[in-house]
Amino acid sequence: xxxxxxxxxxxxxxxxxxxxxxxxxxxxxxxxxxxxxxxxxxxxxxxxxxxxxxxxxxxxxxxxxxxxxxxxxxxxxxxxxxxxxxxxxxxxxxxxxxxxxxxxxxxxxxxxxxxxxxxxxxxxxxxxxxxxxxxxxxxxxxxxxxxxxxxxxxxxxxxxxxxxxxxxxxxxxxxxxxxxxxxxxxxxxxxxxxxxxxxxxxxxxxxxxxxxxxxxxxxxxxxxxxxxxxxxxxxxxxxxxxxxxxxxxxxxxxxxxxxxxx
Numbered sequence: 001x002x003x004x005x006x007x008x009x010x011x012x013x014x015x016x017x018x019x020x021x022x023x024x025x026x027x028x029x030x031x032x033x034x035x036x037x038x039x040x041x042x043x044x045x046x047x048x049x050x051x052x053x054x055x056x057x058x059x060x061x062x063x064x065x066x067x068x069x070x071x072x073x074x075x076x077x078x079x080x081x082x083x084x085x086x087x088x089x090x091x092x093x094x095x096x097x098x099x100x101x102x103x104x105x106x107x108x109x110x111x112x113x114x115x116x117x118x119x120x121x122x123x124x125x126x127x128x129x130x131x132x133x134x135x136x137x138x139x140x141x142x143x144x145x146x147x148x149x150x151x152x153x154x155x156x157x158x159x160x161x162x163x164x165x166x167x168x169x170x171x172x173x174x175x176x177x178x179x180x181x182x183x184x185x186x187x188x189x190x191x192x193x194x195x196x197x198x199x200x201x202x203x204x205x206x207x208x209x210x211x212x213x214x215x216x217x218x219x220x221x222x223x224x225x226x227x228x229x230x231x232x233x234x235x236x237x238x239x240x241x242x243x244x245x246x247x248x249x250x251x252x253x254x255x256x257x258x259x260x261x262x
Contacts, residue, residue: 001137001138001163001237001238001239002235002236002237002238003037003038003137003138003235003236003238004034004035004036004037004038004233004234004235004236005036005037005038005039005040005164005195005214005233005234005235005236006031006034006036006038006039006040006231006232006233007039007040007195007196007197007212007213007214007225007231007232007233007234008024008027008031008039008040008041008042008045008197008231009042009197009198009199009200009210009212009225009228009229009230009231009232010023010027010041010042010045010199010200010201010229010230011199011200011201011208011229012042012045012046012047012048012199012201013048014047014048014049014050014051014203015047015048015051015054015057015058016047016048017046017047017058017060017066020045020046020047020048021046021066021069021070024041024045024070024073024083025073027039027041027231028073028077028079028081029077030231031079031231031233032077032079034231034233035233036079036233037079037080037104037137038079038080038081038082038135038137038138039079039080039081039082040082040083040166040168040195040197041081041082041083041084041168041197042084042168042169042170042197042198042199042208043084043097043099043113043144043145043168043169043170043199044084044085044086044097044170045083045084045085045168045199046060046066046070046083046084046085046086046100047060047085047086048203049170049199049203049206049208050203050204050206051086051123052119052123052204053123055086055095055123055124056095058086059086059087059088059095060085060086060087060088061087061088061089061090062087062090062110066085067085067100067108070083070100070102071102071106071108074102074103074104074106075104075105075106077104078104079104080101080102080103080104080135080136080137081100081101081102082099082100082101082142082166082168083099083100083168084097084098084099084100084144084168084170085098085099085100086098086124087100087110087112094125095123095124095125096112096113096124096125096126096127097112097113097116097120097124097144098110098111098112098113098127098144099111099142099144099166099168101135101140101142101166103135103136103137104136104137105136107135109133111127111130111131111142111144112126112127112128112129112144113126113127113144113145113146113147114126114127114128114129114130114143114144114147114150114153115146115147115149115150115153116146117145117146120146130142130143130147130153130156130157131157131160132157132160132161132162138162138163138164138236138238139161139162139163139238140162140163140164140165140166141157141158141160141162141164141165141166141192142157142165142166142167142168143157143165143166143167144167144168144169145167145168145169145170145171147167148167148169148179148182148183148186148196149178149182151186151189154186154189154190154192154194155189155190157190157192158190158191158192158251159251162192163192163193163236163238163241164192164193164194164195164236164241165186165187165190165192165193165194165195166195166197167183167194167195167196167197168197169196169197169198169199170198170199170206170208171198171199171208171209172206172207172208172209173207173208173209175209176209176211179196179198179211180211183196183213183215184215184219184220184221185219187215187216187217187218187219188217188218188219189250190217190250190251191217191218191241191244191245191248191250191251192217192241192245193214193215193216193217193236193241194214194215195213195214195215195234195236196211196212196213196214196215197212198210198211198212200227200228200229209227210225210226210227210228210230211224211225211226211227212224212225212230212232213225213232214232214234214236216240216241216244217240217241217244217245217248218244222234222235
């Protein structure tokens, strides 16, 4: 199956969910006009990244009106949407850096960020699992920004046989050169498409570097951006991913009995 995947590389307004959601509506319409069937927004797009102590005011529970609006947007345009947001677990009171994925039929899933960087540990709890899952389009996995820096995160997802791993991010300078190396490595070593959607703009001391891209299972770049607002659209071919996975055999030829569990 082939799928047109859109990456929305954009800025957002810190602490203004309504403004960011209104902007998302316009951007989703743009991606639909380009034939996209799935669209990815950056990490923490709904609220902005550097909320710090205000995170408690903006964390969204599962019955949030803003999440309901994202679901309605997906249904309206018959498109799957992945968007970063701060998740509030009402039962425990914990807050997670998360991605809300909603399929075109309205079925949703939340993936929590597993690896927290620098000051994030002050405001978020780490996620405890990473799962690939089926959608009406393709089988996908989700990593969030710093998760990309850990080969184990991509490998756990790859062992669950996804067609593509989405990576919503809010990566800032000076880590652009490192990320440029990690993205094709994670795709090639796991024989999987990787779609990296990063922020642009600035918040607090963070200057986000953009450079979103889609990379194929051989580590080749399908499309990429620089450091400006842009919508990228690239094609994912699940049959190609399966063929490369079989030909390369990186997952098949693993020897976990030698090096232990990842």
